[in-house]
Amino acid sequence: MDFFKVIGQDKDTYARVGRIFTLHGQIETPCFIPVGTQGTVKTLSPHDLKGASAQIILSNAYHLFLRPGIDVIKKIGSLGRFISWDGPILTDSGGYQIFSLALLRKVTDEGVEFQSHIDGLRHFLTPENIIKIQKDLGSDIIMPLDECVHYPTSRDYAEVATKRTLEWARRSKLASSNYLGTEDHQYLFGIVQGATYEDLRKVCVRGLIDMNFSGYALGGLSVGEPKDLRFNIIEFTCRWLPQDKPRYLMGVGLPEEIVEAVGLGIDMFDCVVPTRYGRNGTAFTWEGKIIVRNAPYSEDFRPLDKDCGCYTCKNFTRAYLRHLFNAEEILGLRLVSLHNVYFYLNLMQKIREAISQNRFLEFKKEFFNRYHNLDPNL
């Protein structure tokens, strides 16, 4: 069975609906992947995630390698068993984290030497290690080690990093073929880097396509570059990528960015925004964002979003959520995180419906009309 199948193509845009097949279940695309960096989508249980219709979650190989350690997870069988999540899991390699969190980093063509951001212990990770780690985690979709540069980066350094990312992708593919049999049902993606340089992005895409990955991720975005530039890169990269493979925009983004990127042909998204904003007391609604701690909500007995079917909206008012945040009660962080994850997954559902019905442009217009029409009293 194919790993990915395009089921429908919007007539006006590059948006498409598809389906990913994994050992742990199917994933309808375009999809949003809630982020569980350390083996838990922050504040939420697997039961909460199922209730919000999460199809797949993401975890991070770098974080799990440092804590609790891969041996622990290997002993119980897999990451899914360790965290009690029976659905599909995508693990990020941790390339981005090594380049943003780790201390005293030393990058060579061989791999990366760094100090753990937790205890300062030194580690050396190679593309091969990272594949082995993800084999042990048993995740369904795995990512190669890549070098993620920040914005702005000189063309010279961006070229070095892009070439290294390509070479690491080649070694990851080789390691994957050697260590992992197809019976493992783990699918390796290629990650497109190249900073903001169109020619480097193109070189990277072509090199990756030649190696034939199961899917292609757009990395190195949302690292400080202007939004126009980001969407320009997404647009031309999507045009170069093959039609029959899923396209995954890593770490992006806000609801409006997701709607925009779907129209350019992106199939998969992950982002910490719904849970991070949730813990800060910011809720997403079809009318825009709500900062629940704010005084106007103190006697507002409406749910966060009147059209939302999540546990939070079916049971609690803005006034109660505001009280929980003011009283520094953990239940508040959880209820708003749950709502936000539900909102994101519901947004994806509506996006898929719109594409299937060939009315994505109409949906997009309606979404922006409503989402940006922020009532100052909300």
Place this chain on the structure above:
Amino acid sequence: MDFFKVIGQDKDTYARVGRIFTLHGQIETPCFIPVGTQGTVKTLSPHDLKGASAQIILSNAYHLFLRPGIDVIKKIGSLGRFISWDGPILTDSGGYQIFSLALLRKVTDEGVEFQSHIDGLRHFLTPENIIKIQKDLGSDIIMPLDECVHYPTSRDYAEVATKRTLEWARRSKLASSNYLGTEDHQYLFGIVQGATYEDLRKVCVRGLIDMNFSGYALGGLSVGEPKDLRFNIIEFTCRWLPQDKPRYLMGVGLPEEIVEAVGLGIDMFDCVVPTRYGRNGTAFTWEGKIIVRNAPYSEDFRPLDKDCGCYTCKNFTRAYLRHLFNAEEILGLRLVSLHNVYFYLNLMQKIREAISQNRFLEFKKEFFNRYHNLDPNL
């Protein structure tokens, strides 16, 4: 219909099973009441509490008066509606909190003047205010303002505080009769104070019985007094209290204290221990306490308690819970709190079964044999 009915009496001890009838549901006794001071049992949702078979929860009039304010709750109708809990609620008056948390406290016979521990604003609360507040909260069982003294307290001051508590009880009863009709289905308890002085406790009990409350609470315990003294007070107070009214031991305690106190005739308990310990990563099991953060659990793939049917034990290992605590993930606080509340409620269920079957002494013996037999490897 009677508010309380004794259904069975243990043949060997003073333990008994009973049933409390409220507008929002029945409560089988002996019962444990999870504490939701600020309108949430910390980290847990109403759905979690129902899943753990909670029959009733407790909240605090003093805390809710300060934040979010009674007006907010009155506007939505009741505390139950505000927090989305449709079962019975007991509200504590906040007497204990005013005497432990509030700043610059000034007690007179009229009432208590104090500064809020949150924002320093000055408030004056009387027994009548406190009844009015609880009427507005719409709780099923309400408590009068009392003066709770710490240990040790001189006999002279204890006498003043006891007399004041009695006078405040009288005024509370009067206010309750005036402001609240029986159609409100709110039941007022009397609180026995008297510090560690047997004669003062006796005076207080007799005074309260003369006023005929719906139930009687033992206050001013677990405030620093030796355990033997505490149980001595519980024992003689229970003997003085009427058979046909529920006896409520406020703020106590650990599982072993509950088992002990049930044997002396206590029907109701509340305590922050299961959730506070849960947030500190200490879990209660039938074999004793487990500190999940400890290293021996790093590769322990057993549930917290093999005999437990809670969501945590059915889905997660000690190794995963340890990881969550080490990684400072909120899900850990929640999963151990949930287990602990479930453990307490399950303990009460087993206590009720044992009493019903006239084998409470046997149960108690088995409980202590097993609970204190702490395996250092656990």
